[in-house]
């Protein structure tokens with residue numbers, strides 16, 4: 001087994017990890033190694049657009065190797081398998097090729113400080129049929145699978161000459177489920193079929209287990225979203241705890257049964273399965289690694305955890321790109337302090353609000369602390385603010401010049417030249 005060493009090792013190049021690698025490199029820290037199981041980065045908050053067939057994965061990808069070359073950090077593709085906190089080493093799994101042959105053997109990498117930023121997954125909650133019959137939306141592969149199932153399902157529905165609409169059931173009324181439902185109902189391109197009139201009608205139902213649609217969301221914003229969804233013909237059913245998913249139905253504890261040509265499972269977020277398999281690093285009930293207010297594991301001060309896979313005892317931050325990005329910014333200042341044996345300041349999450357894009361049903365949300373107040377946004381202003389989070393991410397990844405060019409080409413909805421890949 002090969003063994004080598006780097007100073008700061010970041011595992012996971014998502015919303016938080018990649019920004020951290022770039023911020024550290026920009027500040028002149030040369031000994032930074034980023035590891036991701038994929039060779040390309042995709043901005044996860046918009047993968048529901050891919051799932052609805054609106055954006056193609058290859059169009060929105062950035063190569064990690066190109067970004068690393070540009071900013072001056074190291075990158076290596078690999079999947080985290082294990083961590084030896086005391087021995088300051090991690091193990092990467094062997095890399096298999098498409099035919100299942102070992103392309104790269106297991107590797108060990110030493111570190112002075114390790115940052116875990118490997119995100120989370122949607123839990124199946126042990127509900128019968130979820131893993132076999134429903135689709136989730138955790139990564140780009142899931143999004144592509146979902147769109148394929150949706151568009152071929154629509155085609156089959158049209159070919160069969162079915163009179164009833166094509167029925168989509170989404171389990172979970174969080175942002176992922178609501179945004180995806182709105183896109184499928186209003187904006188998605190549908191099946192490979194013309195004329196438009198031959199496309200089947202689509203009916204979307206969103207099931208929520210609690211008595212509140214979009215729990216945790218501001219009341220006024222929630223009402224505004226519910227109104228827009230109703231106008232788009234989307235049904236919302238609360239108090240529907242799902243008990244079973246079959247190939248064509250979703251059944252609930254309340255005794256209801258919903259016809260489902262396509263079931264999407266978007267019921268919450270937990271830490272990655274590997275978190276429970278790694279010995280010596282404590283997790284909470286949601287399988288997230290427990291950290292101190294400085295984002296250091298409660299078991300090892302050398303190991304920092306950010307984003308969806310972390311849980312700050314007493315002061316948890318939400319599983320959002322916004323929080324992961326703030327934590328990356330925080331660690332970019334605190335990690336060098338840790339390496340220089342200086343005292344660390346605690347992380348403080350500043351909630352900037354929530355914005356949702358509902359396809360043709362519009363955009364809506366709330367921005368916190370703007371001009372010292374909270375502001376509810378709708379329409380174009382909300383859409384602009386919604387895009388703002390991605391713009392900020394693009395600016396960090398691409399720098400101001402390319403980030404601005406990217407934003408302009410996005411606004412015009414088509415590419416104004418070759419894709420801005422940094423390599």
Ligand SMILES: Cc1cc2nc3c(=O)[nH]c(=O)nc-3n(C[C@H](O)[C@H](O)[C@H](O)COP(=O)(O)OP(=O)(O)OC[C@H]3O[C@@H](n4cnc5c(N)ncnc54)[C@H](O)[C@@H]3O)c2cc1C
Nearest residue numbers: 012014015016037045079080118119307308319320321322
């Ligand atoms: C459809 C959808 C819509 C969303 N909309 C919003 C939104 O509007 N606003 C918002 O703030 N948030 C939104 N979120 C949530 C947001 O995407 C996540 O909270 C955020 O991406 C978490 O960042 P992260 O850095 O923790 O992990 P991620 O961005 O998930 O990145 C994890 C990285 O780790 C890599 N990885 C995973 N396992 C391993 C392993 N074992 N070894 C090596 N690498 C590994 C992955 O390849 C990935 O690159 C949305 C999420 C989804 C799914």
